[in-house]
Amino acid sequence: MKRAVYPGTFDPPHLGHLDIVKRAVRIFDRLVVAVARNPRKNLLFSVEERVDMFSKMVEDIEAVEVRDFDGLLVDFMKKENLEVIVRGVRLFTDFEYELQIALNNYKLAKVETVFMMPSQDYIHISSTIVRDIASYCGCLKGLVHPYVEERLREKFGCR
Template structure:
């Protein structure tokens, strides 16, 4: 069985992330969404909230997707899971430059391979940063995030 890890902080998860997961499900037997605790980042949502939102987003995909949290190096998580392939979404050339550096280091550290996947055209403009910015002004989130995620974001910003 061929599995892949889709890692990130996903703060918050959005429809571009979901697109990558769905398309990865067509290529792999199992997709493990690995959500980093990332204590050094100033995150809007804590790990449990991000796990909850992502689990709701993928519940219709059944057992093909598993959502797990981790702390520390991704390659250590992957070794514990017995997975040797990472999938990463890249939107722009600047994303690719950054992701390539990480991919090369992950390969050198643990021999893992990284597959880069572009989001579908209708989601390529979405980023968690943009979602947070729009939400901070109580802006419209439809078409950017899953309805459950939109509800959680509105609650966080007091936009009810």
């Protein structure tokens, strides 16, 4: 059984993330979405809120489990017996950064990284853009799951 991890801060999770999950479960038997605590980032949602939102997005995908983690990803992978890292890349600049991380993860623990691009329908979406639109109470249709939209509207006091 091939088990992979899809790590990130997912602040908030969006449809591009969900697209990567749906594509990854066609390749791997089990996928753990690992939501990073990452206290060094100024995050909009707590780790518990991010796990809740992502869990709601994937509740009908049996092969997916959403968990939080803290520390090095490779340590989490060893503890959970995960073999491969799945990373979504949208642009060449994303790839450059992700390649550095992948090379270091391989050096640290000999784990492989698989890079996946979201479909053209979602390649333009980022959590930063979603947060910006939500902060102005803008339309989030086609960017996030309805539950995530609800949580964003609550967070920014939108009606």
